[in-house]
Amino acid sequence: MEMEKELNELPVLQTGDLICQTSELPASKSLRFVLISPYGPRGAFLLHYQGHFRAYLNKCLHLPVTLDYDTGDFFTGDGCQLLCQTHGALYDPLTGYCNAGPPIGLSLVPVKISVRQGSVYLEQRPEDFPSGTFD
Known part of the structure; x- marks a missing residue:
């Protein structure tokens, strides 16, 4: 399967691992990685938006597909929202809340991160993932 191949090409991270230096991720850009879940490896992404860093599982809430269609491109052209490349749903980068598209009113699954000393x-x-996260 193509998605499994894509996951194999990304860094696999565990709790406490360094994702990146803050200076390595420009504003309105993202970085994909794989984390270990109760159900095996899962795609995730870190984003930098308006001076804040957030991370989410790379999973659409409407269909069982990645948001970026395995391109690594999560932001809209203007860099203001996250876009599901499959069906055009729009998500707020800071909250993960879907404000347009089929899963409107739902939020992306956040991934806990910390920012320390750059x-x-x-x-x-x-x-710590909520039950049902991987259904």
């Missing part, structure tokens, strides 16, 4: 770390523990 570095972004993965803080999500596999057991």
